[in-house]
Amino acid sequence: MVELRSTGKPRAAVRTWTSFMTDFSIIGKPIAMVDAAEKTTGAGKYTDDLSLPGMLIGKILHSPHPHARIKRIDTSRAQKLNDVIAVVVGADAPNPYGILPVGHDEHALAIDKVRYIGDNLACVVAVSEATAEAALELVEVEYEILPAYFDPEESMKAESNLIHDNKPHNLEKDYHHTFGDPDKGFAQSDYVTESRYLANEVTHAAMEPHSTLASFDIDSQTGQAGRLTVWSSTQVPYYLQHKLSLVLDMPMSQIRVIKPLVGGGFGGKSEVIPLEIIAAVAARKAKAPVKITYTREEVFWAHRGRPRTIIDLKTGVKNDGRITAVKARVVQDGGAYCSYGVVTILYSGALLGALYDIPNIHYDGYRVLTNKPACGAMRGHGTVNVRFAFESQLDEIAGRLQIDPAEIRRRNLLKPPCITVNGLRVQSYGLPECIDKIVERSGWKSRKGKMPKSRGLGIACSHYVSGAANSIIRSDMPHSTVNIKIDRDGGVVVYTGASEIGQGSDTMTAQVAAETLGCALSRIKIVAADTDLTPIDIGSYSSRVTFMAGNATMRAAQEVKKQIASAAAKKMNCAPEDLVFRDDSVFKQSTDHVGAGLRPAQEEQNSASVSGRVEGQILRGSLQQKRKDEGPKDSMSFEEAVVATIDFHGALTGTGSYAPPLEARGGKHKGGGVGPSPAYSYSAQVAEVSVDEDTGEVTVHKVWAAHDCGRALNPVSVEGQIIGSVWMGMGQALTEEMVWKDGLLMNPGLLEYRSPSSVESPEIEPIIVESIDPEGPFGAKECSEGSLAATIPAIANAIYDAVGIRLRESPFTPERVLAALRAKKNAKTLDMTEGVDPTAPVRLREHGGALWFKGKGPERHELDPARRTEGG
Amino acid sequence: MSLADFKLLRPRTLDEAISLLAPQAGEGARATRVIAGGTDLIPSMRQKLFEPEYVLDIRQIAELKGIRETEQGTEIGALTTLSCIERSSVLKQHYPVLVEAAKTVASPVIRNMATLGGNICLDTRCLWYNQSLTWRKSCGFCIKKDGDLCHVAAGGKKCWAAFSGDTPAALLCLEAEIELAGPQGTRRLPLNDFYTGEGDSYRRLQLNELLTRIILPKATADLSGTYRKLRIRGSIDYPLAGVAITLKCLNGHIESGRIALTAVNPAPVLVKKASEVLQGKRLDEELAELVGDLAAKTAKPLTTSALTPEYRREMIRVFTKRALLALAN
């Protein structure tokens, strides 16, 4: 850690007067989401609700084999079926694509090989879903089955039959980082501990299944297919536009992507998903609009969730609990395609830093290809599984050194502003306060160690980026740009590329714009995520929207406001700097602005004032006429000020954009671009659990979750995000797990993939900590992902506190807990998880998870490594 | 997943229903299916487990609904919903074990649709069976549907799909009888005789028969009883193991006791020996342990669902023991 000296002047970039205001009228208020009504009444339209005249339905044929060469594919019988309009195959769109520039390894439909059960082979376009499904049965495919790889450690040994020919040993990417002097760090330590942790695979399970509607216009000049419009459930409209242009060989300017309402993403829609490309390719061939909506099973195959991960973690500490060195080896079972994999494996290493002060770090990360659906980005991308290991190990160390687990965390705090040993710049740092708050609220000091039998408390911390400082496409382009237009109707239209996916992006944009302009919230209209209308924003992922699009919105609003201020200042005979914009009016700083027609803020939010005039008068300019002789005033309504500005300047527009500052973009080492962020959020949690020692069932009674979000622009929405993160983390901790049998997903549905129901949702007490980040919009930073990672180890540590077992394999299903309890008591062992001890797991089992299926499963090649008989 | 086209038959009386069923009933996957609440049938039709030409909707038949007290006991119409059973004061008072079991089924919303008849007739379940057509194709199908081998018992030619209804375990403890109506009139049989113990042809219901009524005898009214269900989530999940117990105690001694299991065999089963062992005994820790072991021996779970068979059998033991001790207090 390098401490940054305070220079006396604010660290923030150029700011205007609003950034230092503390008394806000719109932000900081728990207002309802701007799209709440349409969502709760069902009036809102998601992609699958849309339909176009002549629209056809597409259905995708998926591979039944985990790894096979396609010898022949014959669609003629399917094509002949009544009401089938077209059948598309790989040859119809052979250009490769992928979300990362280094990972263009996907095709719209398989060209020569299929690489997982569920891989995409062909798409039938028909007038109805049932016809399309029936036609799928008529597509004939002849395969040559190849050996398949399911275990990442086995896969790394592969010499032949590689999943991708250009990836030797099925290794997508490996990184080896050394920061500081880890050997010396371990040598200086008083106590070293080392363990293996396994985290099984989880997926997003967003409520809305993916859906895409694609339609071509006919070019009036040529009569050929012209521009393409795609409506899609996406978190990243601009990436989609870009990848469509690659695969379809069309200029981006000819492609328009529109994002309707999205029913949750959690990362599962943060890259281009096969159906989005397939729908467009199919629409081109069918010469008609085509809609594809995934079944839930297809959502599981599209996946892009959190990979099964092996973490070998070693930590060295001094007797006082100070960490001297950390060494981590992480192996990720990435599935058959690159997806965001390279970023995931880098985050797993980079985010060892920026939470605590760790002077020496060694990291070996391996992203491995296997014949399973591709893993990608999922809430808490890259950090979650490693954090589970780290916080569990820290708890163990605290126990060993007899230091309170909350205290050992305090002893390892960073001293911001600083740059961590791995090059991450940390400015605002609310972790100490988060720890204080949960210790106080949970009664930690008085209750820890004195809990009733089988009941326990556990603590853990986590952090996350507020957007990546470097975009996945390396360039100096701003990450967000926002345009604002105000016309004579007094309405403020904000054009933002930011994608509302349920997280509150549109609401945040409206609040930031209204606060900056000092106008009523009801004036703000959001036009979002439509590539024809809105300027580029790279999307809703890595918790970047509030920080980056929020800053861009604020800058656009400030630009507009400057124009209004100069016009209003002329009217009021004062300097523009003397004006205050607030509560839908503009007034001189010195005046008692109650006289300016100020109403209680609550009311202001709901209605834009019209200053007692008939709306139409403004258009005729009669307002100016009427008031011409009134002389200079002390205040104006927002609308009057707008009209005055438009009279002086013409149309009132402004643009703001945001690019992360150079100082925040990280170290120069290979892979150093992933991990840096302009700001980090911080979280600390205490979980209270009880364990049924006869059944192994774990009940989470309560979670206290403190989260440093910089500033809560909308506290109710921040609380919602904290609660959601804890709940999702609890799912991964206790019940959620993708279970495999030779590459076949055994639980591709929400009945057998068990996200928690409301019954087992514990009481969650969200605690907002505000560290006011110097660069965030109004000081705000991330709040939607960072809390998730703390929940899993908090529960693991609470289980240890309750019954003395240290679970190192997640999820902590009842059978794993019982197996561990039995082992501890030396009681009769039960062969519950293939003889594996969840307190000392050895390897990921090919057949995955809690279940092991002895059955036949999909057909296998005789050289298949997984065919060898399994040892214990 | 689309729902394939079918013709919907909607009779208003039982006779009409039987007459429609008799000539229509086809063979195999195309055979006419009866629909009550549809919470089991519809998902299976989407997965192409059934592709009936005709679906016979019995929901219009008023005589199949409701709970009546009669001379012999209490009769429950096959169409009575589980939420109706949950709220019934008669059942709560006299047959609490049934109410308790009904309350654990699926979720409140599903129980508003789900019927008792449907719960009894419920198809057996298996992770290798309750999957989409594409999925099943990728592992070469299974013996229960379109294939010729069982995946869970390697090399096995017997289907081990587990019966996974909750209420039948309670009904077995209550010695319930059921009435079936067909073209030849009605027949009545103990519920225990309804199930075959085979995972594929799991019930003794002719293609042209309907389940009309469930009769709870007077003799088993007012027994103390309880139902314990193993599931991962507190709602929605099917049972991974279920134990129902009824006891009649006199002066601290057990006059009679019955224990039935569900979700761990292809049929809901009575733990036969348990009744003998319990009879006349005083309930203590040791006896509960012994009976728990007996129950666990009766359970034959295989990898048909989540959680390992070993664990599920172990939970049968734990739940039985705990339930007995809870009833003793």
Ligand SMILES: Cc1cc2nc3c(=O)[nH]c(=O)nc-3n(C[C@H](O)[C@H](O)[C@H](O)COP(=O)(O)OP(=O)(O)OC[C@H]3O[C@@H](n4cnc5c(N)ncnc54)[C@H](O)[C@@H]3O)c2cc1C
């Ligand atoms: C998400 C989910 C969770 C579930 N969880 C549980 C659970 O925890 N426990 C549980 O027991 N069940 C569960 N179920 C299954 C189902 O909801 C219940 O078993 C329900 O009671 C079935 O009744 P139904 O009326 O909906 O049956 P239907 O779907 O209408 O019918 C089921 C079967 O019975 C036949 N049938 C129905 N009525 C008659 C009759 N009168 N005569 C002849 N044949 C008939 C049908 O032909 C069909 O084969 C769940 C279902 C879902 C979708």
